Amino acid sequence: MASLQSSFIMFSSAPKPPSSRFPGRRHRSQISCSRDGGGGIDRRNMLLGLGGLYGSGSSLGHKAEALPILPPDLSTCDPKGTTTTPPGSQEVVKLDVDCCPPFTDKQADYKLPKFKKTRIRRAAHRLSREEVEKYKLAMAKMRELDVTDPDDPKGFTQQANIHCAYCNGPYDQVGHPGVDLQVHNSWIFFPWHRWYLYFYERILGELIGDPTFALPYWNWDNLKGMTLPPAFDDPSSPLFDENRNQDHRGKAVVDLTGRSGITDPTQLVSNNLALMYKEMIGGLDNALDFMGTAYRDGDESPPFGLGGTSENGSHTGIHIWVGDPRNKFNEDMGNFYSTGRDPAFYCHHFNVDRMWTIWEKLPATYSKKIDDDDFKNSAFMFYDEKKNLVRVKVADCLDYTKMGYEYEYSDLSWLNSRPTKKPVPANLMKLANGLPTAEKVFPLKPVKAVKFLVPKPAKGKADEALVLENIVTDNSKLIKLDVFINDEDDKPDELDRAEYVGSFTQLPHRVKGKESVNNLRLNLREVYENINIADDDAVVITIVPQFNGDAVTIGGIKIIRRSAK
Structure with a gap:
């Protein structure tokens, strides 16, 4: 049988x-x-x-x-x-x-x-x-x-x-x-x-x-x-x-x-x-x-x-x-x-x-x-x-x-096939050296890969989510942005790595106006476990445009507790 x-x-x-x-x-x-x-x-x-x-x-x-x-x-x-x-x-x-x-x-x-x-x-x-x-x-x-x-x-x-x-x-x-x-x-x-x-x-x-x-x-x-x-x-x-x-x-x-x-x-x-x-x-x-x-x-x-x-x-x-x-x-x-x-x-x-x-x-x-x-x-x-x-x-x-x-x-x-846990946490001080904070980067039009520092509500492996707010897009464009966290290797084609958080993707479509406004929420609890995050109160976020980054503007970014609305 x-x-x-x-x-x-x-x-x-x-x-x-x-x-x-x-x-x-x-x-x-x-x-x-x-x-x-x-x-x-x-x-x-x-x-x-x-x-x-x-x-x-x-x-x-x-x-x-x-x-x-x-x-x-x-x-x-x-x-x-x-x-x-x-x-x-x-x-x-x-x-x-x-x-x-x-x-x-x-x-x-x-x-x-x-x-x-x-x-x-x-x-x-x-x-x-x-x-x-x-x-x-x-x-x-x-x-x-x-x-x-x-x-x-x-x-x-x-x-x-x-x-x-x-x-x-x-x-x-x-x-x-x-x-x-x-x-x-x-x-x-x-x-x-x-x-x-x-x-x-x-x-x-x-x-x-x-x-x-x-x-x-x-x-x-x-x-x-x-x-x-x-x-x-x-x-x-x-x-x-x-x-x-x-x-x-x-x-x-x-x-x-x-x-x-x-x-x-x-x-x-x-x-x-x-x-x-x-x-x-x-x-x-x-x-x-x-x-x-x-x-x-x-x-x-x-x-x-x-x-x-x-x-x-x-x-x-x-x-x-x-x-x-x-x-x-x-x-x-x-x-x-x-x-x-x-x-x-x-x-x-x-x-x-x-x-x-x-x-x-x-x-x-x-x-x-x-x-x-x-x-x-x-x-x-x-x-x-x-x-x-x-x-x-x-x-x-x-x-x-x-x-x-x-x-x-x-x-x-x-x-x-869970991403392999990193044995050693990223050195945040070294990784963040010379990087701007999020408040100095946003609003952001991601025409190329960009790194910046984002504060956390709690230290270490907390139950949190990353929120990209007020994402304004040109509806006629195909748009793809990939998001990574504490990424020391910069290998955007490898989505099997612990540092990959998620993506924002828009397919071309018709609406009343030329632009749409969206929000994106990405859960971080398991990602924190995979990257073996240290007892830090901030992380380095990398946004990598794959298609038409010039057709999108991100109003802001923040990390929130997952219980928050």
Whole structure:
């Protein structure tokens, strides 16, 4: 019998907490997901950071008023409503893409069917030839429906359009005209994609007459899976997509951090493992840090920065890495409207779903249960394998074993990828010699790397956070700033070091005005442990611009006690 992921987690020893949360995304390409809202309301304030949700105002408990996200009304889907934003532009572009599903007024609440055999989702790089051929057959039949019956909701394009409709503008929230329905950057990210993958997998099984058919996961968190799975790189295969970054085929190592310019495979792997450790374990103080901010009926679309660590981390990194920079909007996987057109997208998201199952089983000091009826009662619409339009709820997918699948075990080498603790603390007096204090540096336009001294509320290894305040950015620019603490080595490409704190990343986006104002909060408690901070009352902070430092001004910086608001 196949060894399963859950069995490993159950008997694994408790890992130590890491230094901080995941690094933010940045790349010359972007994942675009926007809509022309008419009023120009800022729905794209993309603050991606490492170290806890800042100012989310979310609650893990119940609210007096029931405000779950409602399933979309398919009759109001706008076939001309698909939009995106070009890289480096504030313009919202309407695409000649109809992402609306076939309409029917017949719908029903979905009940999970009983199953006799659990579907085992295997790592893609370990598939046998027979398993790959079976997968190709199912995909070929799904693609055939595009020709024989384009309105069949089981067809390849219809399935791809599901992601487009829920992200790029065709759906408004029921009862809130002009307010997008968005399935990213919040606590419904994981549940919505779990349901999407569930029906996609069942449809493929239906097409080949195999109810036990299981799709593979792209094991990009494992050293042996850190390349595009070979099954997707054969131009003669229905699993192939020509709209991919051609430099990232073959044996190219994935970059989960979304950075560009790093070519050393060893450093890429080390950065990847460090990122996985941070987004799965480190800097997580509550369930929303991993799952994403609360998102309720009538809320504007949450910005990128309020997604959970996994969504903002490795999930987005793969989208950026696979997307084709030759295309205007980085299609296919580099843009949410088109990402479902790449079969690798689903394989990627099976591993994202796997991360959710693993996180739930990892030991933690906080509760991982979101006891909020708005979360559990949020609902979506999908077509099942029998072409029935069904309504599903978040609550019904929280126990994935009841959905009839399990993940084959794969080694979690990132469990031991906490940055190596420095044996000797940095000599602050030597490091700070000749450096200005923060008050003399800010407001700061970081056109080049800059170092300065920041006072601490308490000496030594206190539970503190670094706050960058009033970050004013040009919305049309891709911006990336990396932050280090007491860094004596100045190696900005090495994000696996103890001194790396986190990042501020902004993707180009459209808002009412040309500028946005943000704040960024980065947790320091574990970072202090990793750098073996001495009994000092100040630290040296280094800010390194990666992209367009001249397009951002930081109003101020401070270190606060984490209990402070």
